[in-house]
Amino acid sequence: MNEPEIQIKNVSMVYPVNNGEDIVALSDVNFDIQEGEFISLLGPSGCGKTTLLRIIADLLQPTAGSVAIRGQSPRDIRRQHKYGIVFQSPVLYDWRTVRRNICMPMEIIGIPKKERTARINRMLDLVGLQDFGSKYPFELSGGMQQRVGIARALALDPEFLLMDEPFSALDEFTREKLNEDLLSIWSKTKKTVIFVTHNIPESVFLSDRVVVLSPHPGRISAIVDVNLPRPRQNSIRETSEFYEYVTKIRRSFEGV
Ligand code: ADP
Ligand code: MG
Numbered sequence: 001m002n003e004p005e006i007q008i009k010n011v012s013m014v015y016p017v018n019n020g021e022d023i024v025a026l027s028d029v030n031f032d033i034q035e036g037e038f039i040s041l042l043g044p045s046g047c048g049k050t051t052l053l054r055i056i057a058d059l060l061q062p063t064a065g066s067v068a069i070r071g072q073s074p075r076d077i078r079r080q081h082k083y084g085i086v087f088q089s090p091v092l093y094d095w096r097t098v099r100r101n102i103c104m105p106m107e108i109i110g111i112p113k114k115e116r117t118a119r120i121n122r123m124l125d126l127v128g129l130q131d132f133g134s135k136y137p138f139e140l141s142g143g144m145q146q147r148v149g150i151a152r153a154l155a156l157d158p159e160f161l162l163m164d165e166p167f168s169a170l171d172e173f174t175r176e177k178l179n180e181d182l183l184s185i186w187s188k189t190k191k192t193v194i195f196v197t198h199n200i201p202e203s204v205f206l207s208d209r210v211v212v213l214s215p216h217p218g219r220i221s222a223i224v225d226v227n228l229p230r231p232r233q234n235s236i237r238e239t240s241e242f243y244e245y246v247t248k249i250r251r252s253f254e255g256v
Pocket of ligand 1: 015016017023024025043044045046047048049050051052
């Protein structure tokens with residue numbers, strides 16, 4: 001196996017709280033991620049998924065341990081604009097059209113207008129919103145808004161796509177469609193994806209590996225390789241192999 005792209009070593013995170021009882025959000029988390037891998041961080045609310053994602057993204061400093069990305073720090077990677085981040089709520093600007101929302105990060109780092117326009121067109125194609133570039137966010141469904149969030153995150157052509165429960169506010173049908181489309185985007189763009197979810201079937205459907213976290217304190221309770229064939233379509237959810245993975249992961253939570 002190649003040298004891992006991301007190495008997470010002995011990462012712990014303690015949030016100081018006023019009453020003196022600190023919250024241990026993560027305790028001694030260790031795992032590696034390979035280049036181009038699709039990884040899910042799975043676990044119930046409060047197990048430290050967002051905390052871990054924010055540490056990888058350099059939005060938070062761990063109290064102990066380290067993250068190395070190709071031998072560099074998360075700060076170096078962030079300064080090179082190599083992270084694309086998608087949050088649960090897409091935080092779009094209501095007064096900007098879809099095109100101008102996708103444009104935001106490119107404006108901020110000063111990409112010339114002609115190049116911006118070309119990239120916006122590519123991004124709209126990639127997420128299937130070719131006909132919606134001149135709409136405003138309030139004219140779009142929740143699923144389409146989240147597609148805009150993905151397009152914006154990919155506009156600077158990052159190498160890492162970090163996603164924090166991006167589809168959890170969507171209905172089941174929309175979520176499954178976006179799951180399928182996300183895999184197609186991933187296969188076209190070859191990013192390394194770290195995807196946070198509390199939904200077991202979603203993690204199985206998407207991932208090469210599922211990192212299962214348990215709460216209080218947040219620890220890795222299992223890492224499950226998902227050897228389902230790719231490309232994956234939603235029909236794979238009806239297979240016994242899929243069901244076996246879901247069951248295996250569900251059982252790893254029992255006794256937590
Ligand atoms: P998840 O994303 O899995 O729901 P989080 O990473 O958000 O989990 O939170 C993990 C634990 O850390 C929870 O107990 C949460 O209440 C606590 N926590 C998260 N952020 C803070 C903060 N800024 N200050 C204090 N406690 C926090
Ligand atoms: Mg969270």
